[in-house]
Amino acid sequence: MNLKLIIALVNDDVTEKVLNAARDAGATGSTVINNARGEGRHRHRTFFGLELVAQCDVLLFAVEAKLAGKVLNAINESGGFETRSGSGMAFQLSVEDARGLDGQLEAMLGNL
Template identity: 45%
Template sequence: MKFKMILSSVKPDITDNIVDSAKAAGATGATIIPARGTGIREAKTFFGLTLEAQTDIIMFLVEEHLVDKILAAIKEAGQFHKPGTGIAFVLPVEQVAGLESQLDEFKKRVKETYF
């Protein structure tokens, strides 16, 4: 079974919506990491202090065959067509440990999808 990692950087106020949409599209869970960041639109300053935008990094470890559907759901839920709303990208996963308790469910879902 092959997996991919979807990483998404979004504003904290839409994190729950992103996670809910991804789960509806087939993701089984998510890890959310609070972060700070800056992008093409430079951080604002206030009395000489830089105010960095708060962001959440959402990580989804998903089965390879679900990536396109989940990524599309994330993009739509996050309204990524609007400037400054967020990004998402996919990384390859070479090996996975710790999913043994979920393997039966993964195998069942693959059979339902393809057979």
């Protein structure tokens, strides 16, 4: 099986929306890492010079390579990455080898 790992960094207020969109596009599961912190090119500041940093979540999706583009596009659209600055980002990496997916294989192959 040819797999891709999609990593999405999203503001925590859109995590569920992104998870649902990825599932609708064919992702069979996800790992969510809560309370990450991101920093962009420009620091966000509030009054008195205090830094305001929103919490974000890291979402990990192992998907069949043929579905990766569709899932990545759904994540991008639902997260608003192209329309709102600082809303998050997503990218995919090739997976050389994986274990522990036996319970997911049937569902992954069924989505092709």
